[in-house]
Amino acid sequence: MSETKVREVSRHSGTVDNASGAQRSAGTTHPGFKREQNEDAYWADEQRGIWVVADGLGGHQAGEIASKTVVEEIQRSAATDRHYERALQRAHALLLGDENNTANMGSTAVVAAEDGAYFHIYWVGDSRAYLWSPDDGHGQLRQLTSDHSYVQMLVDSGAINSAEAANHPNRHVITRCIGGSTNPKLEIDRVSAPWRPGQKLLLCSDGLSAEIDPDQIAEILAANDDNRRTVDLLVAAALDAGGKDNITVQVIDAPNPAPSRVQKWTSRTGSALQASAQGLPPLVRIALAICALGAGVTLAAWLLGNH
Numbered sequence: 001m002s003e004t005k006v007r008e009v010s011r012h013s014g015t016v017d018n019a020s021g022a023q024r025s026a027g028t029t030h031p032g033f034k035r036e037q038n039e040d041a042y043w044a045d046e047q048r049g050i051w052v053v054a055d056g057l058g059g060h061q062a063g064e065i066a067s068k069t070v071v072e073e074i075q076r077s078a079a080t081d082r083h084y085e086r087a088l089q090r091a092h093a094l095l096l097g098d099e100n101n102t103a104n105m106g107s108t109a110v111v112a113a114e115d116g117a118y119f120h121i122y123w124v125g126d127s128r129a130y131l132w133s134p135d136d137g138h139g140q141l142r143q144l145t146s147d148h149s150y151v152q153m154l155v156d157s158g159a160i161n162s163a164e165a166a167n168h169p170n171r172h173v174i175t176r177c178i179g180g181s182t183n184p185k186l187e188i189d190r191v192s193a194p195w196r197p198g199q200k201l202l203l204c205s206d207g208l209s210a211e212i213d214p215d216q217i218a219e220i221l222a223a224n225d226d227n228r229r230t231v232d233l234l235v236a237a238a239l240d241a242g243g244k245d246n247i248t249v250q251v252i253d254a255p256n257p258a259p260s261r262v263q264k265w266t267s268r269t270g271s272a273l274q275a276s277a278q279g280l281p282p283l284v285r286i287a288l289a290i291c292a293l294g295a296g297v298t299l300a301a302w303l304l305g306n307h
Contacts, residue, residue, distance in 0.1 A: 025051065026227035027250035030235050032207055033243035039063030040205050040248040043071045049114030050078045053248050055127050055205040057106040057180055066107035066179050069094055074111060084111050084122055085188050088178060092186040095179025106180025110145060110203050112252060119201065120192045121145065125177045126206050129191075130214070132221045134198040141218035144191050148176035172206070191267040199254040200227075204234075207247035211238040227251045 024046055031038040039056035041064075054070040056063025070091045077087035088109060095105055108125025121129045126147040133140050150173040154160045178186065200221055208217075216237060224230040231249045238247045 024227075024255070025250060025252040026231045027051070027053075027248070028231045028235055029246065029248040030207075030239070030243075032245050032247055033239065035246055037061075037064065038246045039067055040207070040246040041067035041071045042203075042248050042250055043075060044250060044252075045075075045078055048078045048082075050074065050082075050084070051112045051201075051203055051250050051252055053110050053127050053203045053205055053250055054178075055108040055125065055207075055246070055248070057108070057174075057177060058104040062105040063107070066095055066105045070107045070109045070178055074109075082113070084113050084120075085190070088122065088124060088188055089186055092178045093184070096181075096184065104180060106177040108148075108174065108177055108205070112201050112203055112250075114255075117194050118192055119195060120190060121201075122188055122190050124148065124186065124188055125174050126209075128202075128204055128206070128209050130202040130204075130217065131193075132200040132202065132218060133196060134222075139218055139222040141214050141221070143214070145189070147174070148189075149174045172210075189267075193266075195254040197254060197257070201250075201252040202234075203250040203252075205246060205248040207243075207245035208234060208238050208249055210245065211241040211243070211247075221251070227253065 025044055027042050027044055029038060029040050029042055039059075040054065041056065042051075042053045044051040052071055052074045054067035056065070056067035058066060070088065073087040073091040073094070074084060076090075077084055088111070091107070091109075095107075108123075108127040110121065110123040110127040110129050112129060113120045113122070121144050123129065123145045126149050127145075128147070129144040131142045131144055133142070151160070153175060176187065202217065202221065212234075217234065220230060220233050220237065224233060230251050234249050234251075235247050
């Protein structure tokens with residue numbers, strides 16, 4: 001990847017400054033090559049230990065409004081109660097109650113929040129969080145989030161494998177988002193863990209994760225200590241792969257010094273049905289998953305053409 005391409009990404013990325021002087025993290029966003037507008041949004045405040053990426057859905061201004069609403073509610077919560085699940089619920093309620101909402105205004109979201117020696121990841125939709133750890137030379141990259149998508153549902157049921165999922169025609173259909181439906185309830189998944197020395201968190205919209213594979217992401221993270229350069233390289237790689245969607249990336253270093261103790265991960269997800277259905281035939285598992293999603297798959301129909 002040429003230095004010219006990286007400089008071009010940096011110049012046209014539409015980067016938004018962090019709320020406080022950035023020392024441990026960097027973020028950037030780019031509209032990509034196929035979209036007229038950038039419906040992604042992101043924000044960070046290192047002093048409060050909060051980072052968010054939101055990917056708006058619905059096309060044109062609807063997506064921009066939705067992702068901006070998510071970011072504004074996270075900002076509000078960061079300055080007051082730090083209850084980020086409530087912030088996402090408030091954003092959901094606001095989008096559902098918007099008189100201009102035609103039921104196709106929504107957003108995905110992934111939030112990283114620090115709490116002492118721990119970080120917590122909250123997410124809805126297919127924006128992702130990865131954890132990179134400096135192990136085994138080039139390091140290890142672990143996907144912390146599980147997409148709320150139709151294709152992920154098929155993978156979890158055993159109907160298709162990961163390779164098939166990457167090229168599935170419905171891979172952009174999501175089954176859960178903030179707004180975008182008439183369902184007042186929003187289920188938010190969470191995973192929590194203690195920091196370890198040298199680790200990095202990567203938050204991104206699917207404009208990155210759908211274009212480049214985890215091995216390439218891990219290679220870029222391992223080769224670059226400068227987070228500003230890292231985010232520009234990641235976006236440039238997604239553009240080289242086609243840049244078919246808006247691309248937003250944040251990279252966050254572990255605090256220094258990072259805690260040395262390691263405790264068990266904790267998580268709360270909507271996967272109880274999937275776990276209990278593992279012994280059933282694939283078609284039965286798919287049927288159960290669709291029942292659990294309720295109106296989610298119906299909602300996803302319009303997203304296929306707008307996401």
